[in-house]
Amino acid sequence: MGYARTNTVCMIGATAVAVTVEASVFKSSSKGADSVRMSGLPDSVVNQAQTRVRSAMANSAMRFPDKSVSVNFGPASVPTTGSAADLALALTIMCADETLPVERLEGTVLLAELGLDGSLRAVPGTLPALIEAGRTGLRTAIVAPDNAAEAALVEDLTVLAPKDLATLVAWLFGQTTLEPVTRSAAPPGPPLPDLADVRGQPGARRALEIAAAGGHHMLMVGPPGAGKTMLAERLPSILPPLTDAEAVEVTSLHSLRGRFTGGPAELLQHAPFEEPHHSTTMQALVGGGHGNIGPGSLALAHRGVLFIDEAPEWRRTVLDALRQPLESGEVRIRRANASIRYPANVILALAANPCPCAPNKPQDCTCTPQMKRTYLPRISRPLMDRIDLRVNLPAVPPSAILAEVSEAESSESVAKRVARAREAAASRWTGAGERWRLNSDVPGPALRSPRWRLPPEVRGSVDELLMKERITARGYDRVLKLAWTIADLREHERPNAEDVTAASELRLGYTMS
Incomplete structure (x- = not known):
C-alpha cells in the first residue's frame, strides 16, 4: 500500500484554509477496484475532479493506478470547494502510487484546476490562498500560468507556473527547468475622475x-x-x-x-x-x-x-x-x-x-x-x-x-480636507480608548453617553425632529454622527448648533423652516 500527501488551500468565503490532500493506493480483492473514494467534506466540483484527473493523466502519457484509491481532505470538518485542489489531487495519487518523487513537493502548495488535456487552468482567490499558504510555512507555489502574475504579489514565496501536467512531471523528475515567476509592475491605470x-x-x-x-x-x-x-x-x-x-x-x-x-x-x-x-x-x-x-x-x-x-x-x-x-x-x-x-x-x-x-x-x-x-x-x-x-x-x-x-x-484639494477630518475623528476616538476611526462607525448610545452628549441648546434642531416624529431613533443617531463629521471638516472641537442644524437639513433633504 502506498501513501502520500500534498498541500493546497480552500477558500471559504473570504477566509483561506490550508488543506492537506492525502491519498492511499492499495490493491483490493473486493469489487470496486480501480475506484476512488473521497472523504472529508468535498463538494460536487471536488467529487468530479477524479474525472478531470483521469483524463489529464491519460492525455499527459501517464497511467492512473489500476488499484483502489482513498483520498482524504483534511481537516475533515472543513468544506472543500471548487476546482483549486485538482492539481494536488492528481499529484498526490501519483506520489502514493510511487510514480512520482513526493520529496520534490515538500513545502509546496498546489493550486490549479486541471483541463481534460492536462493543462493547468486558473482558479479564483489565488492571492488570499497563497497568503495563507505562506503564513503556514510553505515556501513554493505551483499555479496555472494565468494566475502567475497574481501569485507573484505574495512576498517570500517562490512561484512556478508550468503550462501543463506533463511539464510539471518532467520538472519533478529533473528533466526540465521551471523559471520562478518574478513580479512585474502592472502598467499604471487611468487617473481617477476629478x-x-x-x-x-x-x-x-x-x-x-x-x-x-x-x-x-x-x-x-x-x-x-x-x-x-x-x-x-x-x-x-x-x-x-x-x-x-x-x-x-x-x-x-x-x-x-x-x-x-x-x-x-x-x-x-x-x-x-x-x-x-x-x-x-x-x-x-x-x-x-x-x-x-x-x-x-x-x-x-x-x-x-x-x-x-x-x-x-x-x-x-x-x-x-x-x-x-x-x-x-x-x-x-x-x-x-x-x-x-x-x-x-x-x-x-x-x-x-x-x-x-x-x-x-x-x-x-x-x-x-x-x-x-x-x-x-x-x-x-x-x-x-x-x-x-x-x-x-x-x-x-x-x-x-x-x-x-x-x-x-479639484479632487486633490477636497481630498486634503477629507484626510484632515478623518484624522481628527480617528485621533478623537482612539484617544478616548475606542476602536472607531470614522464617525459613521460610532454607536448611537456612545454619542448619547455623558462623555459625548451635546448640550440641549446645541442639539435643539434634531431634538425637535425626534419629538415631532419626523425622524426615527436611528435617524436621530445618524444626524449626530453627521454633525460630528461637519464639525471635523470645519475644524471645530465639538459640534455647535449650526453644525447640528446643517446635519439635520442634510438628513431631511431640505432647509428647515
Whole structure:
C-alpha cells in the first residue's frame, strides 16, 4: 500500500484554509477496484475532479493506478470547494502510487484546476490562498500560468507556473527547468475622475465631501444630466488611499472574482468603485449562489463606493438585502454546512430621478400626481432610514456648461480636507480608548453617553425632529454622527448648533423652516 500527501488551500468565503490532500493506493480483492473514494467534506466540483484527473493523466502519457484509491481532505470538518485542489489531487495519487518523487513537493502548495488535456487552468482567490499558504510555512507555489502574475504579489514565496501536467512531471523528475515567476509592475491605470470636471452643483459637492469624510451613505435626486453619476464616480478620488493592509484585503476580494486572471496584477491602491446595473440579482449584489459562494458587488466595493443608479427601478427585495450589511459592515451567507462572511464596509451612494418620466424641467413632467407620489417610495423606508445625506440636484444651468474656464475645486484639494477630518475623528476616538476611526462607525448610545452628549441648546434642531416624529431613533443617531463629521471638516472641537442644524437639513433633504 502506498501513501502520500500534498498541500493546497480552500477558500471559504473570504477566509483561506490550508488543506492537506492525502491519498492511499492499495490493491483490493473486493469489487470496486480501480475506484476512488473521497472523504472529508468535498463538494460536487471536488467529487468530479477524479474525472478531470483521469483524463489529464491519460492525455499527459501517464497511467492512473489500476488499484483502489482513498483520498482524504483534511481537516475533515472543513468544506472543500471548487476546482483549486485538482492539481494536488492528481499529484498526490501519483506520489502514493510511487510514480512520482513526493520529496520534490515538500513545502509546496498546489493550486490549479486541471483541463481534460492536462493543462493547468486558473482558479479564483489565488492571492488570499497563497497568503495563507505562506503564513503556514510553505515556501513554493505551483499555479496555472494565468494566475502567475497574481501569485507573484505574495512576498517570500517562490512561484512556478508550468503550462501543463506533463511539464510539471518532467520538472519533478529533473528533466526540465521551471523559471520562478518574478513580479512585474502592472502598467499604471487611468487617473481617477476629478471633481474639477463637475460644473455647478455646489450643494452636492459639499454633501459628497461630508460623505467621504465620515463614511456616510447618501442619496442624490435630480433630473437626467444633473451630474449624479459624475459625482458618484468621483467619490473615490477624494477618499484616502488604501493602507498596505487594506490593499491586500481589497485585492484579495477582487481575486476571488478572478479579476486578475490572465493579465497583469497589482495591489489595488485606491478605493474601489462598483456600479451594478438595476437588473442585478440579489446574489450578484450581496453574494451567494450555488456551489462556490462568491462575493457580490457589495463586498467588491469594500472600503470604497457602491453606486446604485436608478434606485427606484431596482427590485425592492434586492435593495433591501443591503440593510443588514450596511449596519454590520459585512455580508453573512449561511448554508447547511457553512457560514460565509465577506467584509463590506462601503459608502453607499444612491441616485434617482424625481419621477418616472424624468424631465429636464419640472414643467415638462407628464407624470400623474399618483405616479410622482409613489416613485421615490419604491426605495423602502427601512433602507432610506440608513441614508444620512439626501441631496436634491437642480438641472445644471447653461452658463455653467458653456463657461470656458471651470472654477470648480479639484479632487486633490477636497481630498486634503477629507484626510484632515478623518484624522481628527480617528485621533478623537482612539484617544478616548475606542476602536472607531470614522464617525459613521460610532454607536448611537456612545454619542448619547455623558462623555459625548451635546448640550440641549446645541442639539435643539434634531431634538425637535425626534419629538415631532419626523425622524426615527436611528435617524436621530445618524444626524449626530453627521454633525460630528461637519464639525471635523470645519475644524471645530465639538459640534455647535449650526453644525447640528446643517446635519439635520442634510438628513431631511431640505432647509428647515
